Amino acid sequence: MKRIMVAVPCREQMDVETVKCLQKLEKDMRLRKDLEVDVEFLVGTIIHDMRHKLAERAIENNYDYVLWVDSDMIFDSDVLVDLLNDDKDIVTAVCFMRKAPYDPCIYSKMRMGLGTDENEIEKYHDYPRDNGLFEVEACGFAMILMKTKVLKQLLDTSGHIFFPVKTPNLALGEDLSFCIRARRQGFRIWCDPKPKIGHIGKMFVDANSYWTMKEMTK
16 A cells, blocks of 8 residues: 655645645545545745655655645646656646746756756746656646655755755745755656646636647747
């Protein structure tokens, strides 16, 4: 049996639609004999500290995987099975910014502080839209599954793995900072465009929103 902790850090009130999605995820996964799924919330103000504590909780309680879910996402319950079936150490769904032009939160290049490519950062705007996996160099943490062994290895070797990476001119979020550290340890980051994920704002933002806006702004 695979044990999965769904980790939800919260800085503000959660949207009711996200709560409904989490409830359905737990309910549907109870029907399966091969998965044990527990949703863990942590409320605070410093996001990198919340993620650090949730990672420690997953390791201490011997979970096999952590599914990170932001507190303002909508999704179908089968997203977990889709990402598990990809069988990768780290795999994300494609999530989007909730404001126009709805950029995808995935990066084809994230070389900040890595060798000669320092500060080379590019979003993955024209990502493959079929159902095949593709590799990214960094991503947000709105909907990302990783094996707990990844967290353990990074915590053992890098300390506070979510602390923001900074240069004199730029500071990254805790999610992108984690991706840089994971890649330094030899982990690859994959993206699965199959799951349908929405980011809650004044409207639901999904893949159709992004590609429609992209066509309009050519």
